[in-house]
Amino acid sequence: MREIKQTIEQEITNAKFRSFDLVYRIGVKNHVRYWLIGALLLLIAVLFLPWTQNIRAKGAITTLRQEQRPQELNSIIPGRIIKWYVKEGDVVKAGDTIAQLAEIKDSYLDPELLNRTKEQINAKKSSVGFYGDKVAATDAQITAMQQVVILKMKQLSLKVIADSFEAVSAANDMKIAEAQFRRQKIMRDSGLSSLVQLEQRNQYYQSALAKKTSAEMKFFNTKTELIQAQAEFLEKKSKAQGEKAAAQSEISNSTADVAKLSNQYENYRIRNGMYYLIAPQGGQIVQANKSGLNEILKEGEKIAEIVPLQIDHAVEIYVRPVDLPLLSKGQKVRFLFDGYPAIVFSGWPKASYGIFSGEIAVIESSVSSNGKFRILVGEDKSYRPWPKTLMLGTGASAIALLHDVPVWYELWRNINGFPPEYYQTKEKNNDKGKK
Known part of the structure; x- marks a missing residue:
């Protein structure tokens, strides 16, 4: 029994040693060293691979042109909605009627307002014609007076x-009569003539003096008539000219009234056309601000929005001020659109799948309210076309491609917090060399 027990213990000891050798592979040739060396060499090779530096940013789909963005449909005049011609989601064309309004201001409630205003304009125009006839009649009267006074002046x-x-x-006759009377008196005093002869000469002298006085009075009266005729003509002419000026003033006032009423008439006519809200361009009706009939719209208030269907897509992104000097117009940008699967290798854009390309079209020179600069990126026509089903507001992840550097340099740059390499395209460098 003792020998059997020793044999069993010996077998157990041998088994333990065999298990130890099997677990720790003692005496077996190991290749781990070669794997480690190969991994290290592979890592070193990877460190020297080219890596494309990039700037990442989040953005959304928009358009480059303002008229292709969602447009508010506003009411120019206040009014009451009496009919809707469309509903939310409907697609309309330019010129289609969206809704009909009714007037709410008492100044425009009269349904015959245009006709009544037109009648006022016609009445004022007739008044202008009447006053014009009066001016013409006054001119004719002045002309006739001038002709009469010319003849009368010549006559006078x-x-x-x-x-x-x-x-x-008469004055000459009086002088002769006076001289004869004086000589006759001298002869009477000398006794050469009779008293009767002296009295006859005296009578003749008195008669000549009376005729002279009468002729002078008649001469002065005629001159007075001439002056009075001139004064009377000037008075009548001034009166006629005053009436003419008054008529011309009335013509001017009536003409101003006609212009004012014509202005009002055109305003009323244009306002009548504003009772129908018309789509300024084709698109889809969204975000109706009013939901029923008899709702009141204020002046300039939005009633709905129109989203154009035919747009030139662009991506709106915001970049940090520190990255702004690294970007320029025409620079390539890669995109991942929400809803479109993609496989991205950050430093190897050519190996990525499902991404789209764009070119920077606009770089705004003022900072936005979020402290970043706004960039608009258009479609790159030389690359994969953008999906036609893109909608405004769809999210996008942008990757702006910069300089190609080794992987080790990119790791070192990120560890030290340095910015990406600033570079210029060859075309720009060639342009500088030419200059």
Whole structure:
């Protein structure tokens, strides 16, 4: 029994040693060293592979042109909604009617407002015509007065001349009669003539003096008539010209009233056309601000939005100020659109799958409210086309490609917190060399 027990213990001891050798592979040739060396060499090789530096940013789908973005449909005038022609989600064309409004201001409630305003315009135009006829009649009256006064002036002027000659003749007759009377008196005093002869000469002298006085009075009266005729003509002419000026003033006032009423008429006519809200462009109706009939719209208030269907897609992204100097117009940007699967290798864009390419189109020069700069990126026509089913507001992850550097350099740069390499394209460098 003792020998059997020793044999069993010996077998157990041998089994333990065999298990130890099997577990720790004592005496077996090991290849772990070669695996470690190979992994190290592979890691070193990977460190020297090219790595494309990039700037990442989040964005959303938008458009490059303002008229292709969602447009608010506003009511220019206040009004009451009496009919809807579309509902949310409907697709409309440019010129389609969206809704009909009714007037709510008492100044425009009269259904015959346009006709009544037109009647006022016609009445004012007739008034302008009447006053124009009055001006023409006054001109004709002034012309007739001028012709009459010219003839009368000529007549009185000739009469003045004739009266002046008559006065001169009477004065000469008086001088002759006076000289004869004086000589006759001298002869009477000398006793050469009789008293009767002296009295006859005296009578003749008195008669010549009376005629002279009468001729002078007639001459002065004719001159007075001439002056009075001139004054009377000037007075009548001034009165006629005053009436003409008053008529012309009325014409001016009536013309101003016609212009004002015409302005009001056009405003009323245009306002009547604003009772129907028209789609300015084709698109889909969304976000209706009013939900029923008889709701009141204020002046300039939004009633709905129109989202255009035909748009040129772009991506709106925001980058940090520290990354802004690394970007330029025309630079390539890769995108991952939400809802479109993709496999991305950050440093190897050519090995990525499901990504899309774009070109920077706009770099805004002012910082946005979020402290970043806004960038608009358009589609890269030379690369894979963007999906046609993209919608405004769809999220996008942007990767702006920069310089190619070794992997070890990129790791070292990130560990030290250095910015990416700033570089310029060959075309820009060639342009600088030419300059």
